Amino acid sequence: MRLRNAALVAIVAVAVGWPFVVENRYITHIGVLMAISISTSVSLNMMLRIGQLSIAQAAFMGLGAYTSTLLVMRLGLPFLLAFPASGxxxxxxxxxxxxxxxxxxxVYFVLLTFALGEGIVLVFQEWVSLFGGNNGIHSIPKASLFGMTLVSPRSYYFLALALAAVTFLAAVGIFRSAVGAVLDSLNENEPLSQSLGVNPLSYRVAVFAVAGFFTGLAGSVYAHYTGFLSPDAFTFWSLVDMLVINVIGGIGSPLGPVLGAILLVPLPELLRDVRQYQMLSYGLLLLTAVLFLPSGIVGLLRKLQRRWLP
Amino acid sequence: MLALSLQIVLNGLTTGVVYVLMALGFTLIFGIMRVVNFAHGELYMAGAFAVTVLSGGLSWPHLPAILASVVLVGLLGAALQRLLFSRVIGNEFNCMILALAVSICLQSLALIVFGPDEIGAPRPVTGVVHLGPAVIPADRLFVGAVAIVLLVAFYLFLNKTRLGLMMRAVAQDPEMAALHGVRPNLIHTAAFAVGSMLAGAAGALMAPIYTVFPYMGELPMMKAFIVVVLGGLGSLPGAVIGGLMLGIVESAFATMLGSTVAALVAFAVVVAAIAVRPEGLMGRRA
Structure with missing residues (x-):
């Protein structure tokens, strides 16, 4: 247990400390994207844990992003209100x-949320007066918290990191609690849980709403950080990114998408010189993970742990 | 008014038959293997590139080029099933992820080999045909005619050949079929090959009409998905009726209200359809 606490302190120290050591705007930028990805992917992981792959999750991020942007730009609300409102x-x-x-x-839930996601993106594209259509919305004001405006990538990194940490802790907390036990029982034997007086639908709806909440918040951070929104950031292919992060990290625990995001978000940057092979390596990685690493990196680590640390 | 309606129906039917080709393959693969084939659009794309290379690059005559493309895509599908999907069959989630991976790989391979630009395939049929008061481009009519021949061939295959009957048996009740000596592996490979051939045929037929590029499969994949959900996942008659209906409805909406409204209506109908009747118009309750 002492080893575990030490490891935890070390991880927090590295996560908070590295932007002060590596003072490179570009690398910090990757850090922001990574932290945002952790929130969205951990949210998707909550849905995967209840056995429902929601393809609409990327469009939900878009809903959060556009909500926050429009509340700030059209209604003049401060970010401090727009941010929670988007979630x-x-x-x-x-x-x-x-x-x-x-x-x-x-499969039916997958297809249903697929249609929902495409429908939402289509509204973003076609309702030009509100969402700016395919040209998107430019010059979104920077976020300001308690009188200070967040400008540098480093400040956004800490905002996104805080969100990622809260999302992760929420996921861990939910699935370790009594509610988590009920959710797992629904996967194992739904009729049995029902016979004990559990209403499966309300539990699932609650998870859907919580996952939506954190995804919406991530969308808000994304919008004010990049300062520009366009519908194609929220299509099916963005969902595929979140899904790949989950599958490669391991869908069995919230730690999976965290590791997946840390590993995969920088990948396109590492392969920048061979752009056409970027997508191929992505596909091959996913293929390998499905065929040979069914529980992802987390599964692999657990296996190694059992072998070397009895 | 009559002329306009006839025109709308004819336009709808000529696009509808292509939707039917796509949807039949998609639903066949799902019905037999429970694989939601997200790579179906890429098989369409493969068919289009094959016919472009054969008839454009190697200047084959058009019909042999189409046939060869169909066979090539069928072989590709059989290989995908043998090498990849056979390892995860039975796990719906992993099958879906694998199909996504295959889709990404095929798209990026096309991108590496052919580049991102839209290219044109040779157009063997040109001009228009007058049918009463309506006018149809001759190439569309050609696509429709070939598609109908393929659909009849597919129907005969399923109903008159031993392999086709075995396939239907597996789709209806895999355990019972296995008890009667039908080998699932063989049927799975055959179904994947036939489903891929249908998608490849759709791509090969449409290549001269639209342009050919690595991402061209996404839209037809989406249409196939709408059709299949409306018709019922795994239902072959549902795919035929759904495909023709979607073609005609789209053509009517596009003529009267614009294509955006048509697309939104299609999504709304899909959402409503799954929420109310998940098994589709013609589907059986599981």
Whole structure:
């Protein structure tokens, strides 16, 4: 246990400290993207843990991003209000559609959320007066918190890191709690849990809403950090990124998408000189993970741990 | 008004038959293996590139080029099933992820080999045909005619050949079929090959009409998905009716209200359809 605490302190120290050691804007930028990816991928992981792959998750991030942007730009709200509002709006949306959507399972849920995601992106593209269409929205104001405006990538890194940490802790907390035990029991034997008085639908809707909440917040950070929004950041292919991060990291625990994001987000940058092979390596990595590493990196680490640290 | 309706229906049918080709393959693969083939659009793309290379680069005559492309894509599908999908069959989630991986790999391979630019395939058929008051481009009519021949061939294959009957048996009840000596491996490979051939045929037929590029499969994949959800996942008659219906409805909406409204309506209908009747119009309850 002492080893574990020491490791935890070391991880926090590295996560908080590296931007002060490596003073490179570009590398910090990758760090921001990585932290945002951790929030969205861990949110997707919550859905995967209840056995429902939601393809609409990328569009949910877009909903959060556009909500925050429009609240700040059109209504003049401060970021401090727009930020939580973006999470709450997506959570409310998920809570409203959840009771209909989550009645279907497996492949049908995948296809249903696929259609929903495409539909939402289509609205972003076509409702030009509100969402700016395919040209997107430019010069989104920078986020300001308690009177100080966040400008540098480093300040956004800490905002995104805090969000990533809260998302991760929420995921761990939910699945370790009694609620998590009920959710796992629904995967194992739904009729049995029902016979004990559990209403499966309300539990699933709650997870859908929580996952939507954190995804919406991540969208808000993304919007104010990049200062530019366009619909193609929220299509099916962005969802594929989150999914690949989960599959390669391991979908069995929230640690999986964290490791997956740390490993995969910098990958396109490492392969910048061979751009055409970037996508191929991505595909091959995914293929290898599905065929040979079914529990991802986390599964591999657990196996190594069992062998070397009895 | 009559002329306009006839035109709308004809336009709808000529696009609809291509949707049917795509949707049939998609639904066949799902019905037999429970694989949601996200790579189906890339098989379409492979068919289009094959016909472009054969008839454009190597100047083969058009019909043999189409046939060869169909066979090539069928072999590609059989190889994918043998080498990759056979390892994860039975796990719906892993099958889906694997299909995504295959889709990404095929797209990027096309990008590496052919580059990102849109290229044109040779156009063997040109001009228009007058049918009563309606006018159809001759190349569209050609696509429609070949597609119908392929659909009839597919129907005969499923109903008159031993392999086709075995396939239907596996789709209906895999355990019972296995008890009667049908080997699942063989059927899976055959189904993947046939499904791929249908997608490859759609791509090969459409190549001269649209341009050919690595991402061209995404839109037809989306249409196939809409059709299949409407018709019922795994239902072959549902795919035929759904495909023709989507073609006609789209053509009507596009003529009267614009294609954006048509697309939004399609998504709304899909969401409503799954929420209300997940098994689709013609599907059976699981």
């Amino acid at each position: 709450l709006l997506v959570a409310a949306f998920a809570a409203v559609i959840g009771p209909i959507f989550l009645r279907v399972k497996g």
